[in-house]
Amino acid sequence: MSSFTLKLETPRLLLREFQISDKIAFATYRSAPEIAKYQSWDIPYSEAQAAAFIESLQNLTPGILGEWYQLAIELKSTGEMIGDCAFCILADDGKQAEIGFTLARQHQGKGYATETVTCLLNYLFKQQKLHRVRANCDPENIASIQLLERVGMRREGHFIKSLWFKNNWVDELWFAMLHDEF
Numbered sequence: 280m281s282s283f284t285l286k287l288e289t290p291r292l293l294l295r296e297f298q299i300s301d302k303i304a305f306a307t308y309r310s311a312p313e314i315a316k317y318q319s320w321d322i323p324y325s326e327a328q329a330a331a332f333i334e335s336l337q338n339l340t341p342g343i344l345g346e347w348y349q350l351a352i353e354l355k356s357t358g359e360m361i362g363d364c365a366f367c368i369l370a371d372d373g374k375q376a377e378i379g380f381t382l383a384r385q386h387q388g389k390g391y392a393t394e395t396v397t398c399l400l401n402y403l404f405k406q407q408k409l410h411r412v413r414a415n416c417d418p419e420n421i422a423s424i425q426l427l428e429r430v431g432m433r434r435e436g437h438f439i440k441s442l443w444f445k446n447n448w449v450d451e452l453w454f455a456m457l458h459d460e461f
């Protein structure tokens with residue numbers, strides 16, 4: 280059965296499906312404590328885990344309601360895989376999505392995440408014609424908060440100890456943008 284894969288492009292980046300050759304870069308940045316701190320996985324994140332994760336993404340179709348779709352971020356100038364981003368169109372009404380993003384430490388501070396999230400928002404609002412896109416992060420995740428504010432998402436809520444995460448109850452900040460605001 281053939282599957283549809285998504286490829287998006289920005290001035291400096293390709294957002295493309297994962298390849299098995301991404302596994303070393305992926306395992307390396309996922310194993311960095313500052314990258315994993317606010318994310319779901321534990322460290323170290325092995326190459327075997329990376330390979331299994333990449334395998335699990337093969338043949339997924341973008342936009343299936345309720346399913347996360349993960350894209351690798353490739354730097355066009357060098358071909359390096361520098362991070363990843365993801366979206367999930369929420370199953371309840373099919374008109375809202377949640378997004379997520381990660382950049383390898385050495386590629387932060389250059390605007391690549393801003394470019395990635397702007398591209399994702401463009402895809403979700405203009406091509407998928409969604410009504411609302413949301414994102415959440417830990418209130419201590421300053422880089423993530425600044426990124427979400429930089430792309431124009433609104434800080435809408437601060438939930439107190441609403442998430443059981445890595446053996447603690449943690450707060451969640453929720454951000455969102457509406458179609459007409461993009």
Ligand SMILES: CC(C)(COP(=O)(O)OP(=O)(O)OC[C@H]1O[C@@H](n2cnc3c(N)ncnc32)[C@H](O)[C@@H]1OP(=O)(O)O)[C@@H](O)C(=O)NCCC(=O)NCCS
Pocket residue numbers: 313314315317318380381382383386387388389390391392393394415416417420422423425426
């Ligand atoms: C969240 C995360 C992706 C943000 O990365 P980032 O590098 O801060 O964001 P950008 O790539 O957009 O870069 C922005 C920085 O580059 C600078 N910059 C340089 N050129 C730029 C350009 N062309 N456009 C925009 N910003 C640019 C900005 O001024 C900003 O610098 P500052 O941090 O000193 O203010 C990153 O911190 C990360 O991967 N964290 C770990 C994973 C994580 O927690 N993910 C979120 C879970 S909710």
